[in-house]
Amino acid sequence: MDVKEKLRLDHATVVVNQGQVNEKTILNDVSLTLHDGDFVTVLGSNGAGKSTLFNVIAGSLPLTSGHIFLGERDVTKLDEAQRTHFLARVFQDPKLGTAPRMTVAENLLLAERRGLRRRLKNRGLTDEKKASFVAVTKTMGNGLSDRLDMDAGDLSGGQRQALSFLMATQLRPDVLLLDEHTAALDPKTSAQLMQVTNERIYEENLTALMITHHLEDALDYGNRLIIMSDGKISLDVSGEAKEKMTVTDLLDYFNRY
Amino acid sequence: MNLLISAIGQGLIWATLGFGLFLTFRILDFPDMTVEGTFPLGAATAVTLISSGFSPIIATIGAALVGSLAGLVTGVLYTKGKIPILLAGILTMTAAYSVNLRIMGQANRSLLGKNSLFSYDFLHILPRNFPVIVIGLIVIVLLTICLAHFLKTELGQSFIVTGDNPKMARSLGINTDNMTILGLMIANGLIGLGGALVAQNNGFADVNMGVGTIVVALASIIIGEVVFTDTLTLPERLITIIIGSIFYRFVLVVVLYIGFNADDLKLVSAIILGLALMLPGIRAKLRLGSFLKRG
Numbered sequence: 001m002d003v004k005e006k007l008r009l010d011h012a013t014v015v016v017n018q019g020q021v022n023e024k025t026i027l028n029d030v031s032l033t034l035h036d037g038d039f040v041t042v043l044g045s046n047g048a049g050k051s052t053l054f055n056v057i058a059g060s061l062p063l064t065s066g067h068i069f070l071g072e073r074d075v076t077k078l079d080e081a082q083r084t085h086f087l088a089r090v091f092q093d094p095k096l097g098t099a100p101r102m103t104v105a106e107n108l109l110l111a112e113r114r115g116l117r118r119r120l121k122n123r124g125l126t127d128e129k130k131a132s133f134v135a136v137t138k139t140m141g142n143g144l145s146d147r148l149d150m151d152a153g154d155l156s157g158g159q160r161q162a163l164s165f166l167m168a169t170q171l172r173p174d175v176l177l178l179d180e181h182t183a184a185l186d187p188k189t190s191a192q193l194m195q196v197t198n199e200r201i202y203e204e205n206l207t208a209l210m211i212t213h214h215l216e217d218a219l220d221y222g223n224r225l226i227i228m229s230d231g232k233i234s235l236d237v238s239g240e241a242k243e244k245m246t247v248t249d250l251l252d253y254f255n256r257y
Numbered sequence: 258m259n260l261l262i263s264a265i266g267q268g269l270i271w272a273t274l275g276f277g278l279f280l281t282f283r284i285l286d287f288p289d290m291t292v293e294g295t296f297p298l299g300a301a302t303a304v305t306l307i308s309s310g311f312s313p314i315i316a317t318i319g320a321a322l323v324g325s326l327a328g329l330v331t332g333v334l335y336t337k338g339k340i341p342i343l344l345a346g347i348l349t350m351t352a353a354y355s356v357n358l359r360i361m362g363q364a365n366r367s368l369l370g371k372n373s374l375f376s377y378d379f380l381h382i383l384p385r386n387f388p389v390i391v392i393g394l395i396v397i398v399l400l401t402i403c404l405a406h407f408l409k410t411e412l413g414q415s416f417i418v419t420g421d422n423p424k425m426a427r428s429l430g431i432n433t434d435n436m437t438i439l440g441l442m443i444a445n446g447l448i449g450l451g452g453a454l455v456a457q458n459n460g461f462a463d464v465n466m467g468v469g470t471i472v473v474a475l476a477s478i479i480i481g482e483v484v485f486t487d488t489l490t491l492p493e494r495l496i497t498i499i500i501g502s503i504f505y506r507f508v509l510v511v512v513l514y515i516g517f518n519a520d521d522l523k524l525v526s527a528i529i530l531g532l533a534l535m536l537p538g539i540r541a542k543l544r545l546g547s548f549l550k551r552g
Contacts, residue, residue, distance in 0.1 A: 058428075060427075080427050080428075081427060081430045081431065081432050082430070084427075084428060084429060084430030085430060088428075089428050091424075091428075095422075096422070096424050096425060097425055097428075098422065098425060099417075099418045099421040099422045099425060099426075100421060100422065101417075101421045102414075102417065102418060102421060106414065109414070110414055110415070110418055110429055111429060113411060113429075113430075114429045114430050115429070115430035116430065118411040118412045118414075118415040118431065119410070119411045119412060120407075120410050120411070120412050121410055121411055122406075122409055122410055122411075123409055123410060123411050123413075123414050151488075167429075
């Protein structure tokens with residue numbers, strides 16, 4: 001395979017409360033390599049280290065030891081803001097991904113300059129720009145396109161989360177982190193957003209990691225599945241092996257560990 | 258009539274404080290106590306500069322710059338020093354008291370016999386109280402235009418989103434610490450400017466003139482919001498602050514007119530702000546009442 005290496009964690013370790021009685025290793029020597037176009041689903045019980053893994057990749061939590069590479073580049077030392085240049089993230093809580101007192105169009109406009117310098121120049125919310133926003137929001141198929149001038153805080157949870165997802169992918173990220181982004185939604189809305197997510201990731205050949213508690217989703221989507229426990233990756237299956245897996249296999253696995 | 262004109266003039270120059278506090282209290286969403294120190298700081302700077310022979314315009318701009326430095330101090334204490342914002346503001350405010358005494362060399366300083374922004378020749382032809390309105394209008398219109406433009410720039414939008422959803426702002430690569438510091442600097446620059454205007458209008462600066470500044474500035478914002486409850490654009494919101502500021506001054510003038518003592522003004526200010534703050538809640542309850550009756 002000559003697929004390019006996209007993201008690599010090299011012996012990534014995070015220890016909290018170092019030197020105190022409650023010292024804890026929340027990410028334990030994790031090495032993980034993602035290739036271009038990989039769509040990895042991440043499973044694991046609460047406290048297994050899934051969120052820590054994401055926070056470490058996003059730069060909101062510093063590594064105690066180890067390195068993170070984007071392609072050839074060592075990005076370990078970059079802070080959260082600097083990493084947004086190549087990385088986008090969708091949170092579980094619909095409230096976290098959008099600015100409630102700004103309109104849908106304003107939110108989208110902000111996302112267009114993710115990781116770029118914010119200039120002392122008019123934001124440029126032109127009619128053309130709005131027309132392009134109507135076009136992209138239509139792809140979500142949930143009425144978001146009719147609400148461009150509405151405050152994001154007045155949207156339904158599903159619409160807000162769809163907006164967060166759009167904002168994350170609007171400016172193509174090298175790595176997309178989806179942190180249980182459909183978990184707070186009702187089953188129907190959740191399934192619809194998951195569908196759109198999947199389409200977008202394949203169409204644009206995005207490299208993505210998705211945390212989920214939904215075993216079916218973890219199996220149905222993506223080309224690779226990892227399970228985390230005790231701050232380590234305890235299972236890592238991809239390709240055919242992943243396709244053959246069933247929910248029963250996963251349940252068996254969880255019951256054993 | 259004279260009372261009304263006086264209230265308009267006062268309202269216009271005090272509206273600069275409302276603008277300043279709007280940036281921190283409403284956009285960044287925290288109360289910045291620095292303003293209680295920045296207001297006399299601006300006044301002291303302007304009066305001292307004018308007394309040393311600088312032109313009133315230079316002195317006023319200087320006051321704004323010194324004010325923004327106070328904002329910088331609070332911003333750094335808050336973002337880099339991780340001191341809670343309320344305490345960071347109080348620290349700067351307290352320190353500013355000594356700085357103000359140093360700047361003026363005494364507890365108060367008069368502008369008697371000196372020029373001010375309000376004593377330019379072309380203003381002499383106007384009747385009493387009108388120079389304040391003219392200068393106040395020029396300043397506040399300029400500020401409204403500048404702020405409205407700034408808030409619509411990419412940088413201004415990043416500033417707004419920092420107050421609205423800091424976590425999301427960071428996930429879009431916005432340095433929220435820098436935006437907070439920038440906001441505090443602009444806000445306190447405006448307060449310093451307000452201090453310079455008020456001092457020149459009163460003809461003196463006093464180290465104690467900052468007491469209650471935050472209440473006055475908040476009152477203009479809240480009154481504006483209580484009167485105009487519709488969702489407004491940001492430029493419209495700025496205009497409601499000006500109106501709120503004038504209305505507030507008018508109430509004060511009336512209170513004095515009906516026989517209250519100037520010593521009572523702080524109490525009256527606090528009562529006005531308290532009522533204005535409670536009004537939306539009371540209004541909501543009344544609406545709920547009529548809803549229940551219908552149901």
